[in-house]
Amino acid sequence: MARIAIVTQRLQGHVLPIIQIGVQLTRLGHEVWLLSHHSVKFLAIQNLLHFHAIGWDRFPEYFIEEMLEDVSQFINLQPIDLIINDSSLSAPAIAAELYCIPSVSIQTSLPLSDKAVPGSQSVNLRLMARYQRKLDQIRANNHLPPTVHPFHSRGDLAGLSSLLHLVLVYPELIDLDFVINHPTFRYVGSCPMAVPPQSNHLSKPKRKDDKFVIVVCTSSVPRVELKEITNLYVNTCSTVFRRPVFEVIISGNPRLASITTQEPSISFPTHHEIFPQADLVITHGGCGTLQSCLLYGIPMIIIPLGADHSILADQCSKLGVSKTLNPDEILESTLYNHFLEIQSDPTYRLNALAISNKVRTYNAQLQSAKLITELLEGMKNDD
Template identity: 35%
Template sequence: MARIAVVSQWLLGHIVPALGIGAELARRGHEVSMLAAAPFRALIEQAGLKHVEIVCGKYPHKFMEAALNEIDALFASMQPDLVLCDSALSAPAYAAEKRGLPWVSYQTAVYIPDEQVPGVQRVNERLRAMYRDELNALRQQHGLPPLADEVRTRGDFAGLSADLHLMLFLEELLPGPVELPRGSRIVGPCTFEPESAIPLARPARSTELPNIIVCTSSADKPGYTEKTRCYLEHALAAFPEGSAQLYMAADAGIVDLAGGFGAHVRWVGSHPNHHLLFPYADVIVTHGGCGTLQKAIRHGVPTIIIPLGSDHIRLAERCAELGIAKVMSLEAINAESLRRAVQQALADQQMKQSIARLSGKVDEQNSNRRAADEIEKRLLR
């Protein structure tokens, strides 16, 4: 059996899918280790993987030299047969390349072709050229040739593998017919679903009041906390006691309301929690992360998407095209408009039918197996 090293961005939306693949590979007898920060140790070990602590790598585009030095030294001692890495990470891919190790990349967000990347094209091109120069300087320091594949100068593809790149999303979420990067395989959403002893993690479905789940992002990008606080507070104001059961998948400390919270509000801070909450949801309010939306599709739950970043906007637009979500801009949200949107989603039978048509296509366990199958084929080359 093979020794496999897994390296992910330090975000639950990236780590949890990788754990699903890693757990399947471990079940097949492979020795799987995940390189991650100390706070993720319990979750990694719960998935049956060995945790290897790293201190660098929280930000994909920052401190790349330190991350590469640390991971390269670990690979020297671990001697993995294959590396599975997040496609946005240059360090593990370059360390594998330097040591002649095969690596497989994966992405959790839906692929967007260059011409549809948000932003001003000439600005994007200038930033990409600067990033390419930085990456090539790093490669030169470690005896690697300059990048020959222009795709790998894009921020989310610095660690792209030309041999095998796993895309962990439903094909229907793609923005129309597109040409995928070389080596790509769409395997669907992968995940790891641990049991939880948190008593509030399993809500009871009320026959009278809807269960509304309000989700937050695990990313700590600039401005996300303020934007998240905004829609959390609007949700609390929109649904007073007696109108709904609210499950806030967030840290209660993110909001500050002097009046406190009614008994109908439950805060769920344990992660991951979507697999515990969504089976009981009637509507989900979310920023529109790919993992969250695919979990909602799996459980046939309508969503209200409030995009936080430009990457969320593209996916939100696609979900609206598919008829499975309502999209609201943060600027247009207040308690009344959010309450109205939720009520419309609850009553929209066509939306529920559209979600039901996609729901059967989301099978994370089969996706885990498909990804593991592809990795094992790569190991046999």
């Protein structure tokens, strides 16, 4: 049995799938600790994981030394055999080096190749160079050599492990022209909290009414520039579908209740609680949400906001399960026309169902736990 520390951001799209890997590791006999913000302690307790609160995760590129101190204090109190870290966090990877602890990194988004990263390549290179200087200074302060891996200067791969990097993305969403292909990378798929039974028909769970259920998903990423667009599409959805035949459920931030023009349900459910009821999901295009839609066989309208969202939206469109609505196209008329096209064409639902039945056979959390255990056993044999 190994004592394993998992260090992750508090964001739902990060902490929820990573916890599922922790659950599988405990079932394989390991002692697993979750190190994250105190707000997610209840998730660790619900899933029978040990918990230790740390801070400084909200903005991974800042407060690296502060997080490093928090992680180091934990390691000094609790000897650790393996660190599993969110690949966007550099501090746990540095701590692993400092204490000679092997590490595994986990990524919950697409590892885009440098050429596929949005924006100006020259600007991106300058930002990466500045980040690398910052990391190297922190490493020097801790008597470590400069980083030699070029990926470590990228925000999404700052905590990349040289031993094993798990990418929690379904193969169906991978376009090899846009992602990194590296020997240590393993594309294992999504790690949902629950897997629904397979289905061969288009019906959903019986309800007392016949309403068309639309789930509107919002992002938990605290970026100011996304707030205006999020508010716009939430408000537009609540106006367009303000009819008795619809039920609109806004999943995410309860504070959005104040901006809606009607009174839809506003809640903070996990996908496995609400998606079985949904006929359509309107989402910002985060990888975790898209994968939940594929898992439950739900057609989508995707409003891409983040760096990899457009690439993911294009892939979902190629799969025949979604329509894309760009942020500058958000109007009541365009949104309703997208809805009508999906609602009137059964192939969207049929395609979604076919993919759902395929991805339900995957077990990424168990596969990940086995890969991690094999790594531990291999290192033990080497000793």
